Amino acid sequence: MHFTGRTWRPPYESASFIIQATSGCTYNKCSFCSFYKDETFKMSPLTEFEEDLEELKHYQPNARRIFLTGANPFAMSYEKLKMMALTVRDYLIKCQTIAMFASIRDIRDKEVWQLKKLRAMGINGLTIGTESGDDETLALVNKGYTTVDILEQCRKLDEAGIEYYLVYMTGLAGHNGGQRNAINSAHLFSQINPYFISVDSLTLFPDTELFSRAQAGSFVPAGEKERIKELETFIENLQLRTHLFANSVSNYYPVTAYLPKERDRVISELQGIIDTVDEAVMDQYRTELKALG
Numbered sequence: 125m126h127f128t129g130r131t132w133r134p135p136y137e138s139a140s141f142i143i144q145a146t147s148g149c150t151y152n153k154c155s156f157c158s159f160y161k162d163e164t165f166k167m168s169p170l171t172e173f174e175e176d177l178e179e180l181k182h183y184q185p186n187a188r189r190i191f192l193t194g195a196n197p198f199a200m201s202y203e204k205l206k207m208m209a210l211t212v213r214d215y216l217i218k219c220q221t222i223a224m225f226a227s228i229r230d231i232r233d234k235e236v237w238q239l240k241k242l243r244a245m246g247i248n249g250l251t252i253g254t255e256s257g258d259d260e261t262l263a264l265v266n267k268g269y270t271t272v273d274i275l276e277q278c279r280k281l282d283e284a285g286i287e288y289y290l291v292y293m294t295g296l297a298g299h300n301g302g303q304r305n306a307i308n309s310a311h312l313f314s315q316i317n318p319y320f321i322s323v324d325s326l327t328l329f330p331d332t333e334l335f336s337r338a339q340a341g342s343f344v345p346a347g348e349k350e351r352i353k354e355l356e357t358f359i360e361n362l363q364l365r366t367h368l369f370a371n372s373v374s375n376y377y378p379v380t381a382y383l384p385k386e387r388d389r390v391i392s393e394l395q396g397i398i399d400t401v402d403e404a405v406m407d408q409y410r411t412e413l414k415a416l417g
């Protein structure tokens with residue numbers, strides 16, 4: 125298999141088969157992220173993609189879901205994605221789903237009719253690292269789009285029937301910003317239809333701009349209890365029937381919930397942590413977090 129770039133898939137894609145379609149990120153400007161800083165965005169040549177499919181077919185002829193690598197393979201043009209989806213079908217006749225990361229920017233240049241066609245060809249299950257649904261926070265970390273963009277582009281996916289998963293990141297708005305971020309994000313996410321929401325918590329790594337700003341004092345990180353309170357507020361304000369997974373390693377206390385059914389249970393669990401665990405113990409956990417994988 126031609127794995128040349130940094131290869132990462134979300135935990136919930138662990139049963140999918142990974143194929144390199146792209147490497148790197150087309151944007152690389154989010155101030156909290158250094159994940160693909162040393163790579164430039166590249167698309168895999170079709171010949172290499174086909175060789176990998178051939179190999180996958182040999183070992184997993186019944187593969188039903190594959191996951192394309194890179195920070196945002198959905199940045200590829202409609203024609204390119206169509207060609208890749210059709211090529212997958214040539215090799216893996218039972219493959220139902222071609223999932224991948226996508227940015228809000230990548231949806232912008234595609235019409236609804238094109239999205240519908242891609243969906244019909246198996247492209248589905250887009251993980252979108254929105255991180256926030258609050259304009260002040262999006263601007264603070266230089267996400268490069270606004271809440272209006274999120275609303276417009278996700279509504280196109282809803283119309284096309286493409287399933288997508290949104291990411292929310294606690295702590296991203298900094299000290300005293302979490303409540304505003306949680307309320308505005310919950311209101312925004314409630315106007316669209318994410319299949320589920322995945323929650324991470326900001327961890328500052330030394331090679332990021334946000335880390336340097338924290339060192340210089342122009343960004344004050346949120347405390348750990350503050351972040352859990354933010355998550356409570358986010359959950360309280362979500363008016364959506366969806367699953368929420370706040371169980372990645374970046375969350376001090378992992379929780380999952382089916383909302384709204386399990387809202388009260390999960391909020392009281394989180395409140396129990398705020399009431400019983402020392403902030404210093406939580407700080408220590410964050411300090412020792414070396415990687416998010």
Ligand code: SF4
Pocket residue numbers: 149150151152153154157158159160195227253
């Ligand atoms: S958060 Fe995603 S879009 Fe932003 S720089 Fe990192 S990989 Fe690229």
